[in-house]
Amino acid sequence: MESLRHAADLIAGAERLVVFTGAGMSAESGVPTFRDALTGLWARYDAQALATPEAFERDPALVWGWYEWRRELVERVDPNPGHDAVARLDCTLITQNVDQLHERAGSKNVLHLHGSLFEPRCSACGKPADLLAEPVGTAVSGDGPRTDEPVGTAVSGDGPRTPPSCENCGSPVRPGVVWFGEALPADTLEKAVEAAANADVLITVGTAGVVYPAAEIPQVTAKLGGTVIQVNPQPTPLDAVCALNLRGTAAEVLPQIIS
Numbered sequence: 001m002e003s004l005r006h007a008a009d010l011i012a013g014a015e016r017l018v019v020f021t022g023a024g025m026s027a028e029s030g031v032p033t034f035r036d037a038l039t040g041l042w043a044r045y046d047a048q049a050l051a052t053p054e055a056f057e058r059d060p061a062l063v064w065g066w067y068e069w070r071r072e073l074v075e076r077v078d079p080n081p082g083h084d085a086v087a088r089l090d091c092t093l094i095t096q097n098v099d100q101l102h103e104r105a106g107s108k109n110v111l112h113l114h115g116s117l118f119e120p121r122c123s124a125c126g127k128p129a130d131l132l133a134e135p136v137g138t139a140v141s142g143d144g145p146r147t148d149e150p151v152g153t154a155v156s157g158d159g160p161r162t163p164p165s166c167e168n169c170g171s172p173v174r175p176g177v178v179w180f181g182e183a184l185p186a187d188t189l190e191k192a193v194e195a196a197a198n199a200d201v202l203i204t205v206g207t208a209g210v211v212y213p214a215a216e217i218p219q220v221t222a223k224l225g226g227t228v229i230q231v232n233p234q235p236t237p238l239d240a241v242c243a244l245n246l247r248g249t250a251a252e253v254l255p256q257i258i259s
């Protein structure tokens with residue numbers, strides 16, 4: 001396909017290359033995209049409502065359980081050929097994803113705009129907390145988490161789980177992700193915007209381009225004269241700023257345009 005060759009030439013000739021990824025990057029590894037990340041017990045919730053400080057405040061076990069379910073899923077799957085292709089690039093890699101599949105494929109210094117499933121911290125004092133080998137929590141019944149069981153009762157499958165308590169101050173530990181209504185990590189965002197501003201080529205892969213300020217990243221490159229290439233089976237609001245819109249999936253297209 002003509003545009004694949006054109007994209008491959010642009011990427012090979014790029015001097016300051018940026019790759020910007022969203023949930024579609026991990027879809028072919030078996031990780032549901034953000035919008036599809038609610039199945040099973042969480043099917044009745046809206047991701048945007050669950051990924052908020054208010055939801056954690058209201059029901060820490062439900063929200064912690066959802067993130068632990070996602071973390072365990074990500075640990076069980078593997079990077080796909082799209083991650084492997086990106087790892088071959090000399091680029092600045094910016095991701096909205098909270099999984100660590102780019103790192104497991106070999107990418108270094110990944111800028112995680114929305115945090116990570118692998119860096120839980122205290123919801124009050126911010127002290128980093130250890131990841132629990134076994135999902136810890138209380139056994140759950142149909143009406144939600146019971147607290148009569150001692151914390152530490154391993155639970156299997158998906159379901160609410162009581163978050164561990166901070167060793168420092170006893171408050172509930174929270175996932176190390178950025179929720180809706182929370183500020184992105186300032187230094188990470190600053191590095192990402194600077195890389196996007198200086199990029200001569202930016203590849204945006206697998207993002208719906210609707211969540212801000214992350215969705216600004218490809219637009220900054222285009223506004224400052226850089227060339228934006230999009231890889232997504234669907235059209236997105238970012239189509240308008242892309243020089244090339246490659247309608248395909250990450251695992252299919254990226255290995256064809258990255259040598």
Ligand code: BV8
Nearest residue numbers: 022023024033034035096180181206207208211212249250
């Ligand atoms: C902030 C981490 C201010 C958590 C995420 C109105 C009211 C309230 C808020 C707002 C508002 N208007 C705007 C806002 C701001 C809000 C926002 O943008 N809301 C949107 C919904 C309108 N943003 C925020 O709240 C941000 N913070 O503004 O703070 C502030 C400032 C100072 C001080 C205090 C506060 C924080 C946003 C971060 C939220 N956290 N993730 C978690 O993971 O649980 S967002 C989450 O959804 C993802 O990280 C991602 O960023 C976003 C969208 O996901 P995508 O990656 O795009 O994936 P999605 O599922 O949507 O789409 C998948 C795409 O892949 C599709 O296009 C599909 O076609 C494609 N695809 C599918 N398969 C493949 C594929 N592509 C390639 N290959 C495939 N195989």
Ligand code: ZN
Nearest residue numbers: 122125166169
């Ligand atoms: Zn604490």
